[in-house]
Amino acid sequence: MEITTVKAAAREMVSGSTEGLVDLSHRIHANPETMFEEERSSRWVAEALDAGGFSVDHGVCDLPTAFVASAGDGPLTVAICAEYDALPGVGHACGHNVIAAAAVGAGLALAPLADDLGITVKVLGTPAEEGGGGKILMLERGAFAGVNAAMMVHPAPVESPHMPCLAVSHVDVHYKGREAHASAFPEQGRNAADALTVAQVGIGLLRQHIGTSARLHGIVIEGGDAPNVVPSHTVGKWFIRERTLEHLAELEARVQRCFEAGALATGCEVSVEQRSPRYSEFHHDEELMAIYQRNAEAAGREFPDLGELIGRMTASTDMANVSLAMPTIHPLLGLGSLPVVNHQPEFATFCATPVADRAVLDGAVSMAWTTIDAATTDDTRARLTSKSA
Numbered sequence: 001m002e003i004t005t006v007k008a009a010a011r012e013m014v015s016g017s018t019e020g021l022v023d024l025s026h027r028i029h030a031n032p033e034t035m036f037e038e039e040r041s042s043r044w045v046a047e048a049l050d051a052g053g054f055s056v057d058h059g060v061c062d063l064p065t066a067f068v069a070s071a072g073d074g075p076l077t078v079a080i081c082a083e084y085d086a087l088p089g090v091g092h093a094c095g096h097n098v099i100a101a102a103a104v105g106a107g108l109a110l111a112p113l114a115d116d117l118g119i120t121v122k123v124l125g126t127p128a129e130e131g132g133g134g135k136i137l138m139l140e141r142g143a144f145a146g147v148n149a150a151m152m153v154h155p156a157p158v159e160s161p162h163m164p165c166l167a168v169s170h171v172d173v174h175y176k177g178r179e180a181h182a183s184a185f186p187e188q189g190r191n192a193a194d195a196l197t198v199a200q201v202g203i204g205l206l207r208q209h210i211g212t213s214a215r216l217h218g219i220v221i222e223g224g225d226a227p228n229v230v231p232s233h234t235v236g237k238w239f240i241r242e243r244t245l246e247h248l249a250e251l252e253a254r255v256q257r258c259f260e261a262g263a264l265a266t267g268c269e270v271s272v273e274q275r276s277p278r279y280s281e282f283h284h285d286e287e288l289m290a291i292y293q294r295n296a297e298a299a300g301r302e303f304p305d306l307g308e309l310i311g312r313m314t315a316s317t318d319m320a321n322v323s324l325a326m327p328t329i330h331p332l333l334g335l336g337s338l339p340v341v342n343h344q345p346e347f348a349t350f351c352a353t354p355v356a357d358r359a360v361l362d363g364a365v366s367m368a369w370t371t372i373d374a375a376t377t378d379d380t381r382a383r384l385t386s387k388s389a
């Protein structure tokens with residue numbers, strides 16, 4: 001079977017699934033579920049794959065909302081990752097509904113072709129990208145075992161063959177002080193809110209002395225109960241980002257000293273909790289990335305010259321840890337939304353519009369075609385089958 005015929009069959013499968021894929025994207029969008037709570041979303045994605053002939057293993061890796069769906073049994077195994085968790089407060093403002101539906105579309109396109117291509121296609125339902133590190137846990141617990149290459153697509157304001165990525169550490173800082181009447185007996189108190197304030201000031205001053213790639217940002221989620229009671233317990237959530245895990249470790253140590261300064265200045269106790277595995281830097285597979293861009297352009301996507309913008313669009317993802325274990329790509333699907341950007345409520349609105357629906361279909365076709373090219377290009381296939389998690 002000629003490649004053009006195979007690709008035409010894949011595109012026809014996606015086109016024939018348009019109504020179901022768009023409905024899936026919109027259902028997930030309308031029912032946002034935060035990390036590790038994606039019960040409906042993961043079930044809907046798994047059901048769509050099961051109906052398309054996949055064998056689905058639910059609740060893998062001791063994660064109730066994770067799954068592995070498989071079709072074919074060829075020696076080249078490609079994993080397509082589906083994300084479906086939402087953000088607190090702003091719902092699907094990162095467009096994971098688009099990611100999930102595109103992954104299903106690519107899987108449905110490849111499943112009938114798997115035997116002819118000599119591939120095993122897996123669609124992995126990966127929970128908790130937004131701070132929980134679901135893919136890292138799945139990687140550590142064997143869900144990616146035997147996978148030769150991994151891919152996914154992600155909506156963004158602009159199109160790009162890759163996402164600039166920083167390593168990140170997610171931490172909670174807790175301060176424990178002592179209550180007292182804030183007016184009558186303030187000297188008896190140890191103010192945990194003051195401790196957190198001191199730490200925030202220290203981190204703010206630290207920003208002058210960190211590299212241009214580093215990012216420090218946090219919020220207070222517990223700061224006291226009443227103005228006339230000295231707060232005895234406060235909690236802050238912080239993201240610490242740097243360009244590599246090595247540089248991240250150095251920055252974490254400096255931020256830790258800011259946390260300790262808050263405790264020292266106020267007489268409180270401090271504890272720092274690592275909320276998820278650390279996300280790494282991303283090793284983009286250049287060959288797969290180039291194959292994807294050619295196919296995406298053939299599917300009708302356009303890749304503008306982003307200039308300095310692409311260098312400033314730094315984010316973090318647990319897909320980066322997968323990239324350290326096997327050839328991996330993470331292209332961006334542009335929704336043409338600027339000045340609206342990810343993690344804004346307005347971006348959530350964009351992710352259930354016709355332009356986002358088009359991105360679902362184009363992303364599915366582009367990933368399917370990329371897999372077909374990888375499977376039928378001798379050198380690429382040989383390189384990929386020599387590598388696996």
